[in-house]
Amino acid sequence: MQREALKPLTGRTVFTVSSPPHWHCGATIPGMMLDILLALCPAVVMAAAVFGMDAVRVMALSCATAVVVEAACCKAMKRPVSVDDYSALVTGLLFAFLLPAEAPWWLVMAGSAISIALGKMVFGGLGGHPFCPPLVGWAVCRISWKSSMDIDMSLLNADLFYPLTQLKHLGLEAISRFSYADLLLGKQLGGLGAAQTGALLLGGIYLLLRRRIRPDIPLAFLAGTFLLSLAYALSDPSFYAPPLFHLMTGSVVLGAFFLATDCSSSPMGHVPMILFGLLGGALTVIIRVYGDYPDGVPFAIMLANLATPLLDRIRPRPFGGAGRGGRAHA
Template sequence: MHKQNKYTVSHAPFWHDGDTVTTLNQNIILAALPAAIFGILKFGAPALGVLALAVSTAMLWELAFNFISKREITIADYDSAAIGLLVGMMLPATAPWWIVLIGTLIAVVMGKMIYGGIGGNPFNPAVVGISVLLVSWNAIFDFDAALLNYEFGFTALAPLGALKHQGVAAMDLFQIKELAMGNQVGSIGTVFGAGIILGGIYLILRGYIRWEISLSYVAGILITAFLFRLVNPDLYASPLFHLFTGYTLLGAFFLAPENSSSPVNLTAMIIYGAMGGVMTILIRNVGSYADGTVFAILLINLINPLIDRIRPQALGKGVNNA
């Protein structure tokens, strides 16, 4: 027998659809860009500074953790870049550097790395980061104060803050179309509702997020807000107002469908999304925070392992795994 080549031997299947974690995260970042770029245009260089610092520090925290835990370096998968971008997008343009630093530290290290990195986190890392900031330094998230030095050509009031403090009468100050087109005061990446929807639709069409979660989340928001309004229109704002203000849309398309912390089975996804929408409106209308999106998402992340047990029966199995 003559000398033989060595052939690659591995297990079937021998084809792949070509997806990688890197392309997944690159697409998420791409989808978030319209809203982020709009924020930069609107709020100027400080917004760019916050986003750049958030993305870079998020990646550096992961790198540092890789070194400390003596693991393989995993920042090339862009996962912490996506987390950093989302954290940055939820901050006001004038957020001080140390807030960004702490936010990404908590998001990446406490939200993801200590659970073993990508895929192990029970909560959405970006939401963990923002929640801690929101509880610890609530004043930073007072968008009216944060953006005091800006001159806008529209009502310079944070819509949800106004709703909380002035009641439903404040709603007359805002038009839904203006809110959707980003003419509102808020965080860098969440003011431009139409842009977020655009990115969300892109992710849904390309199959990078689970559309069931996003749609049921939006449905949850709209239906709950509608019911509140039905009960007492003098006290509660309209469904569309809730949809286009605060972190709602970012929550629906980027935060709630985060892979690791959300369910994968159909019924579970619908319950999960709808619960998120319901909780968001409950916190806004009944609770003490102006915007409840991040806490609502933490809550649904919490019930995710439980409800994801609701799954279809596997082939040939009896009724015992519901």
């Protein structure tokens, strides 16, 4: 709401004076973050339905920790507390989505705090971070507490399987138990939210329709995953999994629509965005095929994040040629 202007005693009308443009498209940071939260809601519901109160516990704890840590960081940095833009909530929820539902409380809190503090606030807050913040928390936890982050831990509590470790350790026959419909409906193990492929797809489409994200990165990411896994599958269909299996497992859909599209760590411009998406998607498949990690998405996106400054250098010529700036620095 606008603050009341001080009224002069003369009763003269007081106008708002500000710089152009006087119109605005209406999009704000809190608005954008609320829309992202709304887009994540179906996956939240599905996660609660599939994994029960365990998942709710992890999501709530992660979100609360993220908000508290961001407020504390702002205080420590002597800056206005910025949690009212809901971006910490988004980061906390996305981090929770990557965890197994059985994650212990200390892991959730540590990872969520690291996502905010190390992933975002040390770089100056929203807009400055070179990596997608939840992935920083995930990477630290995955490397530090490998067994607690193991998705297969959930095997004890659920009668579901993690398709990617099944594929990695037991081979192609093991994944025949998963139908595409089951994968879409989240009847698979994985990160508690990341496994809700269909719900996330719905949320992603909502963000596209609301124009909160541009289609370049998500579609290129999905295309990169699809095309490279198709190439592997064609080269040896008896050894490599079909491309649709790769698209619907692990965190590919979460990564494509919610992690890779992070404003600050992704490039700008159509060509850089498409290359960024293709790179992330292709790296996902490469890590899955050759790497030690069953789900390559988090590291693939972080590696693509590293390429962002390079990709951002791909720029069209400015209007009317390089002009004075170009000559001055030739």
